[in-house]
Amino acid sequence: MLRKFAVLALAPLFACGSSTATSTDTDTASSTGETGTSGTTGEPAYRATIRRTSYGVAHVQADDLGSVLFGQAYAFAQDHVCTLADQIVKVRAERAKYFGRGDGDAHLTSDFTYLALEVEQRAQRMWDATPADVKVAIEGYAAGYNQYLRDTPPGELPADCAGAPWVKEIEALDLVRYYVDLGLLGSSNQLASYIGTAQPPGAPLTMPGGPLRGLGTLTSGGFGSNGWALGADKTTGGGGMVVANPHFPWTGELKLWESHLTVPGEVNIYGVGLMGVPGVLIGFNDAVAWTHTFSSGNRFTFYKLALDPSDPTAYLYDGTSRPMTKKTFEVEVADGGTVTRTMYYSHYGPMLNVDPIGWSTDIALTYRDANIDNPRLIEQFLGMDRAKTLDEFKAVFQTVQGIPWVNTMAADKAGNAWYADASATPQLSDEAIAGWQAAIEDDFLTGLLYQQGGLVVLDGSDSTYEWVDSGDARAPGLVPFAGVPQLDRRDFVFNANDSYWLANPAAPLEGFSPLHGSERAPQSPRTRINAMLLQNDPRYAAAGDDGTFTLAEIQAAIQGNHSLTADLVLDDLLARCGAHPVVDVDGSKVDLRTVCGILGAWDRRFNPDSVGAVLFREYLAAYSGGAVLDRGSLFHVPFDPDDPIGTPHTLIAPAEGQADGALVALGEAARHLAEAGVPLSAPLKQLQRAPRGSVEIGVHGGFAKEGIANVVGYDGGLNSTLLPKVPRPPSIAGTAGLTERGYVINYGSSFVMAVEFLPEGPRGEAFLTYSQSEDPRSPHFRDQTELFSRKEWRPLLFREADIAADANLRETVVEGG
Structure with missing residues (x-):
């Protein structure tokens, strides 16, 4: 040794x-x-x-x-x-x-x-x-x-x-x-x-x-993902199966990196981890496979302070003035000298400057963070890596309680599937929850931030709203593992960034604190298409006639690029287009016959060669993101909590005597594409491009409103590095992010993995969409991006014989210390 x-x-x-x-x-x-x-x-x-x-x-x-x-x-x-x-x-x-x-x-x-x-x-x-x-x-x-x-x-x-x-x-x-x-x-x-x-x-x-508007993404971090864990009742081979499809940035510190670690008798783990983190975050070993999705629950609570009228650095707490803590820090600056700044804290945590609210003489915002002291993060990840059974895997969650902000879906070789949202979550009393929910209706700021992103704003002047310590959580004031949403199944569990509620639609999880997420609430189109694929909905028949998945079938499902939104409205839209082929758009007549002919022939997928996908995307640009969740400007039949996967649906009809808004939106889409010089019949890959160095690669996948499991897009805020970033020209007015360079992609499906347990052990295939290396000199800088663009899965080499047989095997011994 x-x-x-x-x-x-x-x-x-x-x-x-x-x-x-x-x-x-x-x-x-x-x-x-x-x-x-x-x-x-x-x-x-x-x-x-x-x-x-x-x-x-x-x-x-x-x-x-x-x-x-x-x-x-x-x-x-x-x-x-x-x-x-x-x-x-x-x-x-x-x-x-x-x-x-x-x-x-x-x-x-x-x-x-x-x-x-x-x-x-x-x-x-x-x-x-x-x-x-x-x-x-x-x-x-x-x-x-x-x-x-x-x-x-x-x-x-x-x-x-x-x-x-x-x-x-x-x-x-x-x-x-x-x-x-x-x-x-x-x-x-x-x-x-x-x-x-x-x-x-x-x-x-x-x-x-x-910015105040920027707080709306804090409960999800702007992240997305799909995670599926299938049990024996849903797999052809009878063992467990896991599909990992995290949607993360394609540049910066939140990229994933792939490796396989082996210490004989101690660990044999394959998968991906975050930059600079030991072990594997998403992957599999000989007995268990798992994946994560970003939790929609709350990792913190805001507190609105009533300031002492005589001192803006003190606040009222149970009727008594309480001074803030202040600390002065010094920062060295490159051009010489230092800068000092005094920072202030309530007993909850740091003070905040939210534009345009700021920090006034009357009101200020502070917050308490559930993960501010989480000493067990790496212990949690390594414990999962070393688990030899699903029971051992679960035991890590129970004893370590180090999961910070993700849902977990896992399956084992015996065909068991498990879901949990064990993310660190504040624990409030029933009285505090009732008071907060009343304030959503009565207080403007509390209601606004809840509507923006499910954010929780509590009254910081009242001790009723302190977190409750039950003594059995990782840290005081958190929900213990026994109180988090979790579910065991033999068919499947999944998550697509909505709450825990429908981890399996046949067994809704209900009765949990709203700080974990919403129950009986509208689901995103992506959640709905995930559930339909896993339930083998006849429109997609993803599992075939026998209702169970092979590895090939599960791969085709997660990368099928079916647009649920198109399936819900396109038939109605085409019928109305046929009845009224000419529409008035801002005083000009637009003939829709060519437009509707293209949409009628479209395969309703966002595949590389799909013709009509671009046109439908631009049609949806006329609708807000919330329009796909309930009855409103797009759908006629509202969300029904007793049919959460099937509703909402059906294109809403125009009000009597009013122009048909759907046809107007279609005419606007055609006009915007014409003004941008984009042919109506352009295939998706012609416009949807992922830059990797000096090369742009056409990729498939869709945006959130389109109801596609395989999400891609552009995000400028999830990369905190100072390294070069992927630039995007300004969007053309009225479009769905179309620029003079098309749809620039730097975010979305990242490590896409499908793995199954067979009697001889785990077998899987995957691709890392942005490739393994960030160095343009490396042959592995964009090779997997090209695989992804062609939907060419590669085998995961886990068995020793498969590694040894790889034609490109190169071996190096490193030592030191």
């Missing part, structure tokens, strides 16, 4: 450069393997074998946990060193130090936010509470990242960070700072512009805060 040393204890040795790893370029090394010596007289602390197979997938083997994660980090850094280096600068509150104040003082705001959140102190507490084996894992990961930097001259790093002074070796505690931030992804992480600019009335610094 190799010796394991704490990375921090070896800092002087690292500085002397007396330990080196032996490695060769994984794309050119001999397939028989190349192994070198350490270059030291002692035994290295870590030693791992990295085998790269087709598409750059890293299979890492070692004799102990620290070494396998040393190897994982080394391989990860080969593909994404710049991304993790950037994030370490962010969480160390050093952006202004290296990059200056930033536009609109953005870097200063970021730094003061991370100082105000006390990430360093929380990281130390997280580290102190971390079990010894998890410390070994994090130390090994930090050592592997550092070893890559020692082995790679700064000028040979990818262009985004080559020679950059901010790319430096790290300590284990730097990674823990980053994990604190990841735990806050559904809460404080997205409040930087609200936290870092919060100053009391009369302060010399006045800056616009984060």
